[in-house]
């Protein structure tokens with residue numbers, strides 16, 4: 001299974017964001033590039049949230065996503081948020097993985113709106129990684145708001161749970177990219 005992007009073009013008014021961009025992703029990979037170069041736009045195109053001017057995408061069906069915003073249901077616990085989109089994921093499995101990313105028993109009982117920014121980010125990351133029917137993963141800055149020690153743990157969990165699926169993980173964090181150990185594509189402006 002591969003995400004195949006062929007000759008993609010996208011403009012916003014005068015601004016060209018994708019200029020005949022082609023890329024085949026058949027395994028987990030990292031996408032890096034300067035702010036404003038179009039990384040989020042590319043993920044939004046793959047998710048069907050933005051329309052291409054020209055070009056084709058195949059193989060991006062049934063993705064799970066980590067957006068720049070966490071997009072958790074605020075009244076549900078972190079575990080219930082994971083179960084909600086997990087397609088067969090049990091609460092026990094969800095909470096086990098939340099504990100590996102530092103959730104205490106008391107954190108597991110809180111509604112998502114009472115969690116810290118970093119905890120919400122970890123929950124959003126695990127929600128995508130644990131979505132059982134996702135064939136691809138699209139992750140936009142999933143480690144934002146985590147301190148260095150947590151990034152180490154989050155990167156290890158990401159590698160373990162992503163497996164061999166096609167993944168595009170956008171990050172500004174060169175140290176995180178190195179920890180993942182995945183090939184890096186540099187997206188220039």
Ligand SMILES: Nc1ncnc2c1ncn2[C@@H]1O[C@H](COP(=O)(O)OP(=O)(O)OP(=O)(O)O)[C@@H](O)[C@H]1O
Pocket residue numbers: 012015017033034035036037038039040041042
């Ligand atoms: N809906 C839109 N309308 C107009 N311009 C847009 C729209 N969405 C994005 N842009 C512009 O397209 C360019 C690429 O934006 P995008 O968010 O994809 O960049 P990015 O590489 O993800 O940046 P960052 O790393 O800062 O998140 C920017 O110049 C942005 O202002």
